[in-house]
Each structure stands twice: as structure tokens, then as C-alpha cells.
Amino acid sequence: MLSAHHLVKRYGDQTVVNDLSFHIDPGECLGVIGPNGAGKTTTIRMALGLTAPDDGVVRYFGELDMPADALAIKERLGVVTQMDTLDPDFTAAENLLVFGRYFGLPDRLIRERIPRLLEFAALGHKAQARPGELSGGMKRRLSLARALINEPSLLLLDEPTTGLDPQARHLMWERLQALLQQGKSILLTTHFMDEAERLCSRLLVMDHGRKITEGRPRDLIAEHLEPEVVEVYGQGATALAQDASLQNLAARTEVSGETVFFYTRSSRPLLGALQAWPQLRMLHRPTNLEDLFLKLTGRQIRENA
């Protein structure tokens, strides 16, 4: 559906995207994750033809190159950007009508699709409401409905659930899963590891403009992490990181702020040893994507974060 080959983008003497290659297969959801400034947005902008790569190729549908064939590509593409660009002066239905016209679709066809799309976005009762009267989640779903007006086979979603409350996020995920079941392909950028784990069949982890790793979420965790972690926090917890006997029981020990993370393949002996510090609080859980992300990209706050 989409393949990027050796993309490079420089701003001045700073290389924001460095030799990045990836591809999306039909019916697949590829998640691009990475800290702020990793180059996700620039990658999306190149994929949308909004900025030209200094080197490399973005090819769609096996035959069309961005930006040379931008219009032909966008006929078949659906886009939801980080910031809503809904028309505040139009109702939800009018927003879809006007947007459909940009694709050169006849009004009759657009009007046919509008009720179905609004229904899909759980906005059937809001056809006559203007974006100003909609909640954040409704606006995002209207943006999604708008992106579907041309019945695209590939969707580019840039942080589709940032800023939404849990209910709205879950509804959005459900809608996106329904689209995947219809056979659509999705490229998704996100900050949320639960979102990535839930929706994406494959993940691309980026940092400093490069691909760090790529694979199925479960495989990545198995490949890079121990299966379990014990978090210890409370008064004096950080001192435990220096305790040789505990270190021996853990495969890897990490300190972040006031919390110690003991990564381990078998937690039983470790938990037993930790009984000696009953005043400390502990959380024993399987490792997840967030642990992976932090391991790969570090725990420091990024500039501009």
C-alpha cells in the first residue's frame, strides 16, 4: 500500500529523518512510535507530500510516487491530522459534503454517504451540529468520518486520540478496529503504548530520525525485554538498586526518579527477597510496550516535551 525507501530529510545541518525505510501491507496497521522530535511528524509530512524528502522515495499502491503523483494518491487516501481542520461555520453534514467536493465527487454520491459515515462515527444524531457544539472526541470522529468520504483504502492518522478522555479513546479504537476489519490499511502515529498494542499489527520505533526496531508488539517485547518486572518505590527504595543480592536476582535493574525497576525472568526469588523491606511498596507485573519504549528511547524528558 505504502512503502518508503531510504528517506532523508535535513533542516539546515540537522538531519531529522535519516535513512528511514518502512512499508505497509494491505489490511495492516503500522504504528510509528517515538519520543517528541524523533521525526514522526516529518515522516508523515513527507508521506503527505507536504515537504519533499532530500533523498529517498515514498511510493503508494505500488506505482504512484509522492509528491509527483500527489493528486492521484490523495484520491485514494484518508488523512486525520493532529489538529482538527473542521470548518467551524458548517454543520457536521456540511463538513462532509464540502470535503467530498474537493475530491470531485458528485453531490448525489456524497449525500448518499453522509448518513452512513455519521452513523459510523456515532454522530448520527449530530448531523446538524457545528464543530463548536461537539466534544473533543466527537470532533475527532467527525474528522475520521471526513477522511472516509472518498472511501480510501489507506488511512494516515497522526495521533488520532491525543487529548481525548478514556471513553472517547475507546470509541475511537473500536471504530479504527472496525475499519481494519473492513480491510483498510492504517498508518498511525501515537504516544500511547496501549493504543499501539491494541491496534497495530506491526510497530516501527523511531528515535533521532532513525528506525530503532520494527516488528509485532509481542515479538518486540519478547526480543528486547524480560517477561516480568517488579517496581519498588517508597522511602529508601532507590538504595535497593545498589543491593548486590537483589541485583543478582534481577536480570536488569533500572532507577528512574524514586522508583527501582527489577526486570526478571523468574520473579519468585526476587519477590521473596524483597519481603525484607515491608515498608516499601511494590508492583509486580508483566513487561509491556511502555517498558520497551522506555528501554529503547531512554527515560529522559526530551527537549520541547
Place this chain on the structure above:
Amino acid sequence: MSQTLNNIWAPPRLSMRWWPVFRRNFLVWQKLAIPSLVGNIAEPLMWLVAFGYGLGALVGQVELGGEKVPYILFLASGSICMSAMNAATFEALYSAFSRMHVQKTWDGIMNAPVRLDDVVLAEMLWAAFKALFTVTAILAVMLALGISHAPKLLVAWPVLLGVGITFSCMALIFNALAKGYDFFTYYFTLFLTPMMFLSGIFFPRDQLPPIVRSIADWLPLSAAVDLVRPLFMDRWPEHALRHSLVLVLFSVVSFWIALALTRRRFRA
């Protein structure tokens, strides 16, 4: 390939995709047409009444091409050009900037198969249409007031559309450069207001010192006034070709500059 795409001065790539963008603006405007009409024509009519009837009583008649005409007719035929200029300018500055920068409407449009060039063209034509609409309403009031009933006024109508096009092209340059609405004040105080006084709207340009006049004669608003004013007196304008060329040249060059600067803005 990316070389040509990166060249902001590449020739405009225009297509009929501007039309749905124009329609979008039209649909918004339909919802607000009546209040916007009142706002658009109230001010020019106040100028006309205050200056035309007030000052006109003091001035009496103005000599124009060997003929004496009432001051109100002199003023009306000039100020209609100013109205076209102002209407186009306001739309291509404040409204276009709202859509481009504040609401990010343009970004949304460009996720559909519409090129930036066509969006800029649509905004240009839309601002010109707004000018035509305003001018039509003012002309109707002038006809009702009996200021002029010249049949050649019919020709003034398309000419004023051309004036709208010229000034919307020029305004789009400043739209492309703006960081905020405040910036537009410079354009008004440094360009449009001086032009308003130098283009023979309120008094004949031969009252100007020769050196100022030689510049003023080539201003686009002067060309507009020289084309439109005789039509109010049911005469054909002199040097019509030269004046038209001035308008065309200002339009084409401005549009190209506006497009290049807008491309640069969106490429960054």
C-alpha cells in the same frame, strides 16, 4: 523532480480544482450574506453622502475632460473603485488569513486532491467575487439615488471585477507574509491609504505636484478610476488599453509573487 517542486517560483499549476474551494467560501458566505452586505456597503455610502452632498455643495462642479460634472458624480465614479479595492483587500487579507492560518482550512483542503496553487487561485477569485458583489450593491444604490443612469455603466461592472482581481492578488502577497492580523495595518497605512488619496478619487490628479502625479498615474487604483469614471458619464475611457494593461500587469505579477510566497510559507 523534487528540484522543480522546491522551486517556489515555478509557474502556477492551475486546474478546475479551485471551484470546490470557491464553493466552500460561497457556502459560508451564504449564511452571513445579509449582515456582511450591510457592513460592506454602509461605509462607502456614508463617504458618498458626507463628501458628495456635504463637500459637493462647497465644491460645486469639477472640470473633467473639458466638461463640468457635479462633484457627487465625480466622487461616486471614483469611490466605487475604492470600494472594489477595499472589499477585495479585506477578504484576501483578514478572511483568507483566518482560513489559512487560524482555522487551518487550507491544510485540511490539501489533504484532499487539491493543490496549494488552486487554493490560492480560489481565494483570489473569491475575494474578487466579494468585491463584485459589494460594488453591485453600491451601484444599485447609486442608480436609485439617480447619481448616474449612463447605459455604459454596464461596462463598468466587469471592469470593477477586474479591479477586484488586481487588488485581491496584491493583498494575497501580504497574506502570505503575515504572522498575525496586525501586519495588515502596514499594508493599509503604507499602501492603500496613500493610493486612495493619489488616485484621483476625491480630487482630480492634475491638482498633484508634477513629480507625484507622474508616479500616481501608474498606480493600479488610478488606472481603475480612469477606466470607470468616464463610463459614469456615458463616455468611453481614453487610453483604455494602457489602463487595462496596468491592471493586468499588477494582477499577474502580484499573483505570481503571492503564490511563490505562499508556497514558501507552506513548504517551511
